[in-house]
Amino acid sequence: MPRFFFVVADGRNMEIQNDGLELPDRDAAWVEATTACGELLRDLDGKLLPGDQWCMKVKDATGADIYLLEFKTSAV
Template sequence: MPRFFFNIRDGYDLDEDDEGIELPDLDAARAEALATVEELRDQLGDAGNIELEIADETGRRLLTVPFFRGQRSSRGR
């Protein structure tokens, strides 16, 4: 099963997930990210540029999920 890493990006700062989570596929990782964002959104106040990045085991960014509505998620590089 692949391991996905959930990094938090605040502008240029990146807080990397060193452990990751084994999940069946990217769809499951996206669902996990959306649930995490939903839980943390109220705690983050006005930090509108925070995003949760999903990366694979090689460190390649696969998907970005913004913490605040009005921003769109995008596929990574």
């Protein structure tokens, strides 16, 4: 099974969230990414401020970007 890596950047830090997950395919990596994003954003518990950015990149075993999920905030 292919291995996918999930990299989170919060505007201040960038880190690999895990040592990679073996998943059946890109579709399964998408489901994992969207689920993890929801949990991670919830865990911020109000700490995301206007002007902050948050994103997750999904990479394959070669390091190529597969998906990018972005969350940007701004004051209106």
